[in-house]
Amino acid sequence: MTQQQKVQNAETQVPKTPQMNERDFVNDVLASEKYLTGAYSIALNEASNQGLYQELASISKETQDCQRNLYNLMFKNGWYSLEKADQQKVQQAYQQYSGYMNQFPPQ
Template sequence: MTFSNKIENPQTPPPEKQTFNDNEILRAAIATERNFCNSYTTAMLGASHEKLYKLIFEMLKDAAQQHRKLVDLQFQHGWLSLTPAPSEEVKALEKEFRDAEKQLK
């Protein structure tokens, strides 16, 4: 027995011209570099051979540097703003970190 009724949704026509602005392209590049860093970290930690570990580590450093440059570019264009933390908060977090570090020793 063959059914002749098709089940489908109405087709949505694609936009004539879809463009991304510079900020969107930059955000996509930053996300890509972040994903590279995460993947390289996972691969590096699983590398069983020293040369492979060093190679992946260099790739991680390169990706991290590129990520940093892209974030700087985003900041230069005014698409990213930073709010400085109060110095008391920074000092409290630093103390908390130092205390936790002492416990690990």
């Protein structure tokens, strides 16, 4: 991947030692939050009690927000990069999914 295809901030330097550094800790917590958001999604699908569902939904939203904040921190510090989307692939996906709209009944 060329540098022009990456979207990334300047990397905040951290010590490269055998001990965990700030980036390692944030990355570890981010991975945990991603796992938890998936687990809460399954729990929400399986909850049969409305009160339990509402409580899980609230906790799930907090967990999702925490995951997003950690992602933003990683991106801000240049520890997380994204690949720019190929414009032709975006257009192809748009056309594919726009075609699906024709399958729905008119409103």
